[in-house]
Amino acid sequence: MSSKPLTHSDKSLTIPARFDQLRRAGAFVSDMAAAAGFEGLQLNRIELAVDEACSNIIQHAYAHRPDGKIHIRVQAERGRRIVITLIDTGEPFDPEAVPVHNPEASLDDLKVGGLGLFLIRQTMDDVQFEFNVPGLGWGQPKRFNRLTMIKYL
Amino acid sequence: MISSLNVTSQRVEGQSTAVLKLAGRLDATTVGQLERALTDAQLSGNRVIVIDLSDLTYVSSSGLRVLLTGRSNTRKRGGEVFLCSLRPPVREVFEMVGFTAVFTIFDTLEQAMEAAAAVSRG
Numbered sequence: 001m002s003s004k005p006l007t008h009s010d011k012s013l014t015i016p017a018r019f020d021q022l023r024r025a026g027a028f029v030s031d032m033a034a035a036a037g038f039e040g041l042q043l044n045r046i047e048l049a050v051d052e053a054c055s056n057i058i059q060h061a062y063a064h065r066p067d068g069k070i071h072i073r074v075q076a077e078r079g080r081r082i083v084i085t086l087i088d089t090g091e092p093f094d095p096e097a098v099p100v101h102n103p104e105a106s107l108d109d110l111k112v113g114g115l116g117l118f119l120i121r122q123t124m125d126d127v128q129f130e131f132n133v134p135g136l137g138w139g140q141p142k143r144f145n146r147l148t149m150i151k152y153l
Numbered sequence: 154m155i156s157s158l159n160v161t162s163q164r165v166e167g168q169s170t171a172v173l174k175l176a177g178r179l180d181a182t183t184v185g186q187l188e189r190a191l192t193d194a195q196l197s198g199n200r201v202i203v204i205d206l207s208d209l210t211y212v213s214s215s216g217l218r219v220l221l222t223g224r225s226n227t228r229k230r231g232g233e234v235f236l237c238s239l240r241p242p243v244r245e246v247f248e249m250v251g252f253t254a255v256f257t258i259f260d261t262l263e264q265a266m267e268a269a270a271a272v273s274r275g
Contacts, residue, residue, distance in 0.1 A: 044242040103251025115214040
């Protein structure tokens with residue numbers, strides 16, 4: 001069989017849920033995205049989505065709880081796509097309940113989460129929030145929240 | 154930790170204008186520096202604040218909110234905030250959220266300074 005091998009990579013990083021870890025998270029994902037073939041503005045969009053998603057988890061899911069952790073998994077398929085999964089065990093929140101940022105509307109009263117969520121949806125191709133997902137045991141948390149973001153090349 | 158944002162502030166002689174130059178990354182960890190510089194520039198009685206973004210490589214929603222608040226506070230005092238020299242990654246984020254229609258943005262610092270001088274004279 002002679003076909004060009006698809007190169008997959010699958011790596012994870014767990015960070016404390018603190019703002020000083022945002023750049024570490026962004027760099028971790030960016031490096032894998034660059035290896036998968038993303039470049040320039042695309043890389044910036046991916047880093048921004050991870051930054052905004054982690055910021056929301058730090059501020060809202062954990063409300064700056066010092067022991068909170070964010071688990072980041074990146075599955076990169078070179079030349080095709082990157083799948084970024086963020087897992088936290090903080091408070092679930094309903095993204096539908098966050099006012100949607102409207103670029104046409106008055107910007108005098110921007111909602112914190114609204115702008116971040118808006119940017120996540122603008123920069124990624126597919127965004128899925130899941131809350132209170134039951135764990136499978138074996139040392140996993142009983143319930144967790146999962147955000148899956150996909151970007152295609 | 155070495156800060157990844159550098160904010161320098163300059164007062165224009167003979168005008169009530171301050172120029173803030175941002176270099177690096179404007180995100181949740183660095184917005185405090187910009188907030189302080191904006192407050193200082195406002196408290197010093199500057200009518201116009203020109204923010205030079207030519208060396209800003211990254212902005213997140215935290216940075217956008219501080220810029221927006223700085224603009225509203227300055228306008229409440231009858232002043233203006235002008236931005237200039239946005240790099241492509243920063244400009245793209247501004248476009249996504251509709252900020253290009255909200256802020257007065259100039260391509261170059263020279264153009265922003267001319268506009269600031271006109272406001273200062275008026």
